[in-house]
Amino acid sequence: MYHFFTEVLDDDRDFYVFSDLQLLRQRLSKDKRRLLIEDLGAGSRKTKTKNPKLKDILANAVSPQWQLEWLFKICETYQPKYILELGSSLGLSTIALGSANQSAKLISIEGSEAIHKIAQLNINEFGLKNCELRCGSFDQVLPEALSALGRVDLAFLDGNHKKIPTIQYFEQILPYCHDQTILILDDIYWSEEMKEAWNLLQSRSEVSLSIDLFYFGLLFFSPDFKEKIHEQLIPKKWKPFQWGFFP
Numbered sequence: 001m002y003h004f005f006t007e008v009l010d011d012d013r014d015f016y017v018f019s020d021l022q023l024l025r026q027r028l029s030k031d032k033r034r035l036l037i038e039d040l041g042a043g044s045r046k047t048k049t050k051n052p053k054l055k056d057i058l059a060n061a062v063s064p065q066w067q068l069e070w071l072f073k074i075c076e077t078y079q080p081k082y083i084l085e086l087g088s089s090l091g092l093s094t095i096a097l098g099s100a101n102q103s104a105k106l107i108s109i110e111g112s113e114a115i116h117k118i119a120q121l122n123i124n125e126f127g128l129k130n131c132e133l134r135c136g137s138f139d140q141v142l143p144e145a146l147s148a149l150g151r152v153d154l155a156f157l158d159g160n161h162k163k164i165p166t167i168q169y170f171e172q173i174l175p176y177c178h179d180q181t182i183l184i185l186d187d188i189y190w191s192e193e194m195k196e197a198w199n200l201l202q203s204r205s206e207v208s209l210s211i212d213l214f215y216f217g218l219l220f221f222s223p224d225f226k227e228k229i230h231e232q233l234i235p236k237k238w239k240p241f242q243w244g245f246f247p
Contacts, residue, residue: 004211005233007077008070015076017099017126018069021092024122025065028058028090035114054090054118062089063158063186067215068096071156071184075100078182080153084145085109086169087159087186088133091119097156098123098131104153106131107145109138111159138165142172152176158186163193170201177206179222188217202230 031054052060063071071093075083079101088094088110098106108131110116116135123131134141138159146152155173160166166185173183188198198217202210209220212232 001209001211001229001231001233004077008073009213009233011073011077013073015069015072015099017072017095018065020126021068021095022065024092024095024125025058025062029055031055031058035112035118037112037114057115058090063093067186068092070213070216072096072100074182074184075104075154078154078180080104080182082149082151082153083107084149084152084155084173086138086142086155086157087111088119089115089158091122091133093156093158094119094123094131094133095126095128097154098128099126102128102130104130105149107134107149108132109134109136109141109145109159111135111137138169142169146172146176149176151178152181152183153178154182154184156184156186161187161190161194163197166194166197167200170204174206177221181221183219185217185219187215188212189214 033054034051035054035057036051075097081101081104083097083104083106085094085097085106085108088108094106094108098104108119110119110133113135116133120133123133134145152173157166157169160169170183177183185198185201188194201207201219202217206221207219208222208225208228210230211218212230
């Protein structure tokens, strides 16, 4: 836990891909093209239209920059070889995950064909040959993706913010996990359903350590923890006493 805290959350290093992602985000934030999307998950609480502008998808459905940097640093620190992502969106999180270890094999699944095409263009722009994007419903594509990977060292679930599907995806991924697997759930406080899903999953007997970062929930399976541990961690930048406002 100390290693995770110091090497990921409080790591102030700036990697080249961070500025490249920021430039991509800035460009997409001005893109007013409308996309006809098929949302197979819980949708967005802010974007209800079926043909939103690309810039609105970026604003409402893509992880902010600091979360992308966390994803990168997790992969850079632990160097997973086989990575699964549920919910490519516009591909920014895929780029963050895939850039940290370009010898890794990453499969990312996106339900909307229109969004999938934009994500593929963004991945190509970064020249990432280790990222494979697949399009379709998770229920149909996930079993094939898991079979292609063979095992899962890291999984990032950010595509369906409903309780039952989230638990079902966990069950499908679990047989491919091992002692060092890291499973990341996005938006664990997105809704009452997601809070319930997070509470159920972190209490599973297979999970030895769970870390609540409010936006992310991380599950670890290492048997090195003799007793189940659940922690809520606060990154340094959120600690007021380190901002210089207090003696």
